[in-house]
Amino acid sequence: xxxxxxxxxxxxxxxxxxxxxxxxxxxxxxxxxxxxxxxxxxxxxxxxxxxxxxxxxxxxxxxxxxxxxxxxxxxxxxxxxxxxxxxxxxxxxxxxxxxxxxxxxxxxxxxxxxxxxxxxxxxxxxxxxxxxxxxxxxxxxxxxxxxxxxxxxxxxxxxxxx
Numbered sequence: 001x002x003x004x005x006x007x008x009x010x011x012x013x014x015x016x017x018x019x020x021x022x023x024x025x026x027x028x029x030x031x032x033x034x035x036x037x038x039x040x041x042x043x044x045x046x047x048x049x050x051x052x053x054x055x056x057x058x059x060x061x062x063x064x065x066x067x068x069x070x071x072x073x074x075x076x077x078x079x080x081x082x083x084x085x086x087x088x089x090x091x092x093x094x095x096x097x098x099x100x101x102x103x104x105x106x107x108x109x110x111x112x113x114x115x116x117x118x119x120x121x122x123x124x125x126x127x128x129x130x131x132x133x134x135x136x137x138x139x140x141x142x143x144x145x146x147x148x149x150x151x152x153x154x155x156x157x158x159x160x161x162x
Contacts, residue, residue, distance in 0.1 A: 063126065070142075073141055092119065095118060
């Protein structure tokens with residue numbers, strides 16, 4: 001009867017929504033994706049679930065002239081929820097991404113956004129002058145500029161390539 005013409009009118013058909021994949025099928029799909037290309041970052045992103053997700057900003061560290069520059073992507077985080085500390089050799093960035101609204105027993109269709117606290121610590125590529133560090137936070141990107149020490153500048157040497 002679906003789609004048949006009856007007395008000059010078309011009969012509407014009722015379709016059932018497709019069933020969501022069971023946990024077993026979802027895990028099987030993840031495993032197959034991983035085996036196809038285990039080191040592809042896009043494969044790892046698909047393995048994330050809101051329950052297992054943690055807030056961990058992406059960070060770039062590079063030198064520019066006489067400075068060490070650190071850029072951290074912190075979307076959805078307010079600057080008052082960010083803490084930065086620096087020693088001569090290491091930097092620590094911590095913060096918290098808070099939920100925008102209280103969500104109790106909502107019927108989510110899709111949820112990928114993550115919330116919670118994070119801490120990232122890493123070694124800096126040169127000795128720095130911690131007392132001269134500056135930070136800017138704009139459009140969800142934290143940029144920290146730290147001048148190298150005079151000693152660190154002297155250690156850097158260009159090597160001629162023959």
